Amino acid sequence: MPPIISVENLSKKYILRHQKQERYTTLRDVLANGAKRFTNRLIHPFAALENDSTHEEFWALKDVSFDIQQGDRVGVIGRNGAGKSTLLKILSRITEPTSGRASIKGRVASLLEVGTGFHPELTGRENIYLNGAILGMSKAEIKSKFDEIVAFADVEKFLDTPVKRYSSGMYVRLAFSVAAHLEPDILIVDEVLAVGDAQFQKKCLGKMEEVGNDGRTVLFVSHNMASIQKLCGNGILLRDGGLSDVGAIEKVIELYLSDSSLIGKESIGDMPRARHDYGLVAKFTNVSPVNGNGKKVVSFKSGEDIAFDLEIKAFEKVDGLSIVFGLDTYMDYRITTVLSEEAGSLFSADKDSLISINLKLPNLHLKPGVYSVTLGIRRNKLALDHVVRVISFEVNEISTNNKDHDSAKYGDLLTESLWRLL
Ligand SMILES: Nc1ncnc2c1ncn2[C@@H]1O[C@H](COP(=O)(O)OP(=O)(O)OP(=O)(O)O)[C@@H](O)[C@H]1O
Ligand SMILES: [Mg+2]
Incomplete structure (x- = not known):
């Protein structure tokens, strides 16, 4: 079968500004600072670029090629700044590659660091319909998914509140729920789930697994190797914008962990x-x-x-x-x-x-x-x-003595313990 995603010699160049060392806006920033600043940034995207003198080219992705088959659950891993989010943004058509191409067959729903597709002034309910429409679904189709989306996100009480008033946890829960339930052919999730609590993260992993079992394709970025290993069969390892490895997830994780530059x-x-x-x-x-x-x-x-x-x-x-x-x-x-x-x-x-x-x-x-x-x-x-x-x-x-300690079952802390009968 031809691949559902085919990436050929994909490269992305950014121009770095030197005087103001302001970072680009991520969903994390939005969540931390409220949606308003983010909206301002959308309205005046180049405001921060004014009055800059020195520019430098920087390749966030360089000559990356790989194929993904339909139904694959793929973990994208790499150090901070390796290019993971850049890759996902290109695949989600949020940003254009500088050169190379990514051909994608089917509808993509994504939950990324930037641009969740939510409009801050609109309510949760309105945003659900807006997102469904963007994905090309009919009103009736969205309606049939509506209750499930709301229940999963646990936002019933706030459905008619503008999402700019949502807490960061609520915002991410609804954004994930919308992306996962609108039956995309490809679900792309950046590590924003880390914002939610542990229980919600677990629920999301379960949902992504379900989506994958449905024959849909999932791309997932996380720094949590345990989650990646559990969810994904295949992995893509990026390093300094280049493709370092692609293949079975165990092998890719091993290479990532043994990479001495880490x-x-x-x-x-x-x-x-x-x-x-x-x-x-x-x-x-x-x-x-x-x-x-x-x-x-x-x-x-x-x-x-x-x-x-x-x-x-x-x-x-x-x-x-x-x-x-x-x-x-x-x-x-x-x-x-x-x-x-x-x-x-x-x-x-x-x-x-x-x-x-x-x-x-x-x-x-x-x-x-x-x-x-x-x-x-x-x-x-x-x-x-x-x-x-x-x-x-x-x-x-x-x-220590507890060599076969299973942290999933017993917890994260491997403490010693001393016992004596009194
Ligand atoms: N809009 C932008 N303008 C300038 N540089 C950018 C922009 N977006 C990303 N970069 C730079 O490109 C590189 C890759 O960024 P990217 O966000 O893809 O990394 P990442 O692998 O997702 O990292 P992290 O694990 O921290 O999320 C980084 O050095 C980053 O600073
Ligand atoms: Mg990232």
Whole structure:
């Protein structure tokens, strides 16, 4: 059978603006800031482009080719910025490729980071009909799906409320429900589901599985390898905009997890900063994962000491520096945040000096998977530096007694336990 999606030498070039380092708007931003700013952006899409002087070309996708067969459930994976959302946007016809082509047979419904197809001023009910119409369904067809959509999204009470008043969870629930129930031939879902709660995520995975069993084609982006593995039979691995691998999902996930560029990106001086409250005082320049003996490593065993060497450059003489270390799962779920200040450690440095600090988290019982680190430097509660997801590392094997621990059944924390009869 000819493929339902055929992608040939697909490339997408963006022009990067240098002065204002404003990021493009994602659904996450919309959810965080309310729909209004997003609407403004839609009305004045080029407002932010005015007065810029330096432009640089950037290939978000480069020469990507693959085929997808009807009924395949395909996981699209890759690091942040690998080009996953760009690929999905092209397949959903939300953005045009710069060169190459994507031929698609059938109706596509998508739930992406940008442009859910919802109109903020319209009510939930109106948006359901609008989306159905966009997908080419008749009023009667939409009507027959209406109750199911509303029940799945659990928004009965808010059907006649404009969606701009919806909470982020409600918005995503309705957007997913609409996309999944309007019987598209191809369902495309970016990782926005991470916004919903765990129970809803599970429900969505179940629904996508159902859609796939119906002979429809599903493309799903997620950083959660467990979900991808459960849902998808095939995978596409993107790396720096290029196609790194395509094929059976187990093989693709394995390659992704073993990809050394995923782990231990050390030099972080030039990475974009999330925040600093006043000028350049001190910033992180290097971070490397090390084992309990101070030796550089790329992965840890669950239950081992997890440690990091952090290098900080001071641009002036400073003291009273508190270091913040946050640990997230690959789904962006915060596991823990530790502050050096709370552990009684404040640091100081001379002007134009480098200091190195070792942070150790003893006996960390993380379940196997990929984790990422976010770092901050604070002084008097003000942020001097804040870098999000500076490195990722892998926890790959359990070194405690509960080797056959099944996290799906027993939970995410693999703690040791001591028992005694009193
Ligand atoms: N509209 C845009 N203008 C400029 N650059 C863009 C635009 N959209 C995406 N990019 C850049 O293209 C690259 C690929 O972005 P994309 O959103 O496809 O990555 P991704 O794999 O979805 O990442 P993530 O896992 O963080 O969602 C990134 O470097 C991103 O900054
Ligand atoms: Mg993305």
